[in-house]
Amino acid sequence: MVWRALGRRFKDRINVPFSPADSEDPTEAEDAECLNDDEPDKNRYPWEDVDKARHNPRLQRKHPPGEADKYRVMAKPCPKCGKASGELAWFYFESPKWTWENLCGRAGWMTVCDACHMQVDFFLEVMS
Ligand SMILES: [Zn+2]
Numbered sequence: 001m002v003w004r005a006l007g008r009r010f011k012d013r014i015n016v017p018f019s020p021a022d023s024e025d026p027t028e029a030e031d032a033e034c035l036n037d038d039e040p041d042k043n044r045y046p047w048e049d050v051d052k053a054r055h056n057p058r059l060q061r062k063h064p065p066g067e068a069d070k071y072r073v074m075a076k077p078c079p080k081c082g083k084a085s086g087e088l089a090w091f092y093f094e095s096p097k098w099t100w101e102n103l104c105g106r107a108g109w110m111t112v113c114d115a116c117h118m119q120v121d122f123f124l125e126v127m128s
Contacts, residue, residue: 034104044119045093050110053093063092068109071123078113078120088113088120100128 053059068090075085088111099105105128111121 034099034102045095045106045110045122047117049096050093050112050119052096054089054091054112056094059092059094063109065090067092068123071109071121075111075121075123078116078118080116080118081113083113083115085111085121093122103128 072085075088077084078088090109090111092107093110094107095105106122106124106126108125109121109123110119112118113120
């Protein structure tokens with residue numbers, strides 16, 4: 001997944017901007033690209049970004065669980081362990097700031113099976 005690879009590199013660069021071991025082309029961070037929606041198998045978001053959104057109290061307060069009620073009828077159970085959708089973790093996901101600046105931002109409701117560490121469903125609400 002293009003986003004996963006470039007997103008991480010992008011972040012590493014911010015964390016260690018002057019590392020002498022960083023031999024990457026300095027222009028590379030500008031190559032950040034969007035997820036390819038045509039590849040359903042890869043239509044998963046980087047866990048780093050998912051966890052960040054999930055544990056962002058401001059974002060979660062802005063989107064109370066009742067907002068997701070309209071998706072509950074179509075939510076799938078975990079394909080791996082079969083856990084019902086109602087027992088999965090529900091939270092609002094918002095992709096990182098750079099994805100919005102690159103016009104590939106995504107936000108919506110996500111279900112996660114914590115036992116299988118799997119993103120089960122994503123109900124897109126906003127995109128840039
Ligand atoms: Zn599961």
